[in-house]
Amino acid sequence: MSKGNSLHKRRGTADSEKKQIKNRINDARLVEQGSLWRRGALITCLLVVSAVVPWVVIMFFRSTGDQITTFASADNIVKRAVQEILCSKDYDNEEFSECKPKHCRRVVMDNLVSEEEAAYLLGIAKKGLQFGGSSGGASILDLHSGALSKGDKFVNIYQVLDEMHENVFTKNDFDIYREVKNKIHQAIAKEFKIPLSKLYLTKPTFFSRMNTIEAKTMHDEYWHPHVDKVTYGSFHYTSLLYLSTYGRDFSGGRFIFVDTDSNKTVEPRIGRVSFFTSGSENVHYVEKLEDGVRYAITISFTCDPQKAIDDPGI
Ligand SMILES: *[C@@H]1O[C@H](CO)[C@@H](O)[C@H](O)[C@H]1NC(C)=O
Numbered sequence: 001m002s003k004g005n006s007l008h009k010r011r012g013t014a015d016s017e018k019k020q021i022k023n024r025i026n027d028a029r030l031v032e033q034g035s036l037w038r039r040g041a042l043i044t045c046l047l048v049v050s051a052v053v054p055w056v057v058i059m060f061f062r063s064t065g066d067q068i069t070t071f072a073s074a075d076n077i078v079k080r081a082v083q084e085i086l087c088s089k090d091y092d093n094e095e096f097s098e099c100k101p102k103h104c105r106r107v108v109m110d111n112l113v114s115e116e117e118a119a120y121l122l123g124i125a126k127k128g129l130q131f132g133g134s135s136g137g138a139s140i141l142d143l144h145s146g147a148l149s150k151g152d153k154f155v156n157i158y159q160v161l162d163e164m165h166e167n168v169f170t171k172n173d174f175d176i177y178r179e180v181k182n183k184i185h186q187a188i189a190k191e192f193k194i195p196l197s198k199l200y201l202t203k204p205t206f207f208s209r210m211n212t213i214e215a216k217t218m219h220d221e222y223w224h225p226h227v228d229k230v231t232y233g234s235f236h237y238t239s240l241l242y243l244s245t246y247g248r249d250f251s252g253g254r255f256i257f258v259d260t261d262s263n264k265t266v267e268p269r270i271g272r273v274s275f276f277t278s279g280s281e282n283v284h285y286v287e288k289l290e291d292g293v294r295y296a297i298t299i300s301f302t303c304d305p306q307k308a309i310d311d312p313g314i
Pocket of ligand 1: 067068225259260261263
């Protein structure tokens with residue numbers, strides 16, 4: 001009996017030990033589950049934070065203004081910067097298969113035209129513009145047609161000069177003008193793989209001067225987004241040669257491509273050439289000038305031989 005008793009006792013002890021061990025295992029499991037749960041919560045937290053923080057940052061910057069990406073800064077010399085874009089359908093029903101854009105893009109080149117050449121052309125622009133000038137903030141001088149802004153309309157500079165018995169433009173002026181135009185013509189033909197003889201200079205090709213004077217006529221309102229192919233009809237490729245520099249000669253006045261994701265800016269820089277296909281893939285505008293004076297030349301090209309124009313000269 002006592003044997004049996006002690007056996008019972010021992011079994012009882014063994015049972016309680018087993019129970020204790022079981023409890024300890026359960027506790028450990030609970031601790032482990034707790035730490036698993038905490039780890040899960042932490043990971044979830046991190047995931048939520050890493051998803052939400054960039055969103056908040058993006059929304060913050062969105063709310064502070066439009067999305068703008070600098071495509072070409074005035075501070076950097078760009079050998080050749082290219083941005084590919086999907087062509088609009090604007091060219092689909094046109095002939096000129098050797099010339100019309102097959103791929104569309106925007107290109108910026110700082111080494112095509114030298115700063116000296118640009119400075120020389122700036123001198124030509126100033127010489128001509130002193131005989132006119134818009135009453136609003138934007139003036140043009142077109143050496144091909146002779147169109148010169150004057151007050152709220154246009155006069156013909158060659159006629160004005162004739163009447164005044166003035167002779168301001170030299171053969172050298174027209175030589176440099178033509179050489180620079182030819183370089184840009186060749187660069188566009190090369191970039192878009194067009195035989196040079198199938199791409200023609202077209203009108204209007206003109207110097208522009210912008211300042212901060214308030215607009216008086218619609219000709220002064222350069223800041224509306226537009227499509228060159230619509231505004232000017234004949235354009236297939238638009239080029240711009242800048243004769244002054246953003247941040248040095250003027251502020252505001254950046255060139256802006258309007259895109260759905262983010263707008264892209266080209267900051268003018270003396271000697272910088274920017275060219276692009278003229279269709280609705282390249283909606284653009286120039287920001288309102290805030291300070292200073294901005295000079296550029298718009299040099300335009302067409303695939304239509306009937307819209308071709310000649311070089312100016314004397
Ligand atoms: C781009 O500019 C246009 C015209 O100023 C503006 O309406 C548009 O919101 C801008 N786009 C983006 C993505 O910021």
